[in-house]
Amino acid sequence: MSLPADAQQALDTFTQAKGWEQRARLLMQIGDRLEPLHESDKTDANRVHGCESLVWLVAGQVDGQWRFKATSDARLLRGLLALLLVRVQGLDSDALDGLDLREWFTQLGLERQLSPSRSNGLHAVLLRMTELVSSP
Template sequence: MSQQVQPSAEQFLALTLESDTAATVELFEQAGNWQERYRQIMLLGKSLPKLDDNLRVESAQVRGCESNAWLYHSEIDGKHYFIADSDARIVKGLIALLLIACNGKTSSEITAFSPDSYFTQLGLQGQLSPSRTNGLLALAKAIKLAAE
């Protein structure tokens, strides 16, 4: 029987994205069109570290994503931290947007988080394909479930 690999607390705490929700919304509001927003998503995706291959396991995969996406969760001192990755660059950028909004937050803050409102604020509502939107909502749901 193989033991499931789990990232260390240091790995969760080491993931600090260089932005907060308000700064991210402002950045996307300044983007004049969809191409500029798409570029920002891709740049955010590059800021996420790649998961080690030993962490890309089926038990960590997010169901409902068309692309492969993996999510890990840890609660440290009453706050929730996530590490996630995808094999698709745009999905990785969308994951980064979710992590900016949810990493280091309490259960009640994550429960109150509305991915629909957030992505509307970012100007992404209606810009993503239905399958990407479904995958994004599946990721947000997995984050909320982990934080309960």
């Protein structure tokens, strides 16, 4: 399956990075470029539970494709969310359901930075995305 253009660009950037320090810097830069959420979106209903940090997720459809916005109070997590978002934008619920998060972060060279709690948190975000696109 081919990657969305933004995901391919992120993959190219991260695979060219030399070592964790460079990847961490890239992670923070991409996180800083996340589209900010309005304060009105930072509600309990939009909060992703199962994350140690505060994470908010909103979803909407544009021309039949799902678009997500997310943010976190943790800078490194914002970067991981940004990488998740570039991978899932425009996917339908079946594709979202079948997405292998660990494989995506392994391709990016970030699997070792996914502590069990971060990994669980990202899975909680993906699960919430699947719930949002499946609900009537």
